[in-house]
Amino acid sequence: MTTGDTDDRLLREALKRVATTLKGARVPFALTGGYASWARGGPEPVHDVDFVLVAEDVPQAVEALGAAGLRPVHPPEDWLEKVYDGDALVDLIFCSTDRPVTRERLARADELRVDSVMMPVECATDIMASKALALGEHRCDLGPLLSHARALREQIDWPRLRRECSAWPFARAFLALCDDLGIPVTEPHAREIGA
8 A cells, every 4th residue: 555545545534533523513514625526526635634614613623523532733824723633634614715614605515425424515616616716826726626627517506606706816717717628517407516
């Protein structure tokens, strides 16, 4: 087994452990980021696992995860908390790209089986909005985003994605590139899963 395979396995185990712990503690959450995309058919990430939850639920989540043996770490950033399951990093995000996570956002998630565990997984439009709105002058690698957009294209509500990204020039540029590459689905039968 290679180091990459080991890291992937450890991240997936951390993902399942955090999800089952939060479910057991009755903390509303949704899987987001790269692993949410992966659960919907996108490429598997290699860095960390991301969950979204409402800010007021963060203390209960951190307490439950600490009691389950994970190691909470309070980072300097004011929009997330971090927990470690061994060396596997899990981010608990309560404000993504300057937008607080809301109960409405969590309600758009679908219950999907992710590596043998049922859990709420963010809808494709919310996944892509977070990724596109995170682009900026110092973080503008479009290659990974294009992979996610291609994989999730039929699950994305493209008009809603455009509305959510309309105020951010980097996100608009990404969407223009998607248009030029013919990625958006424009047929009437295309629909967002989880809407």
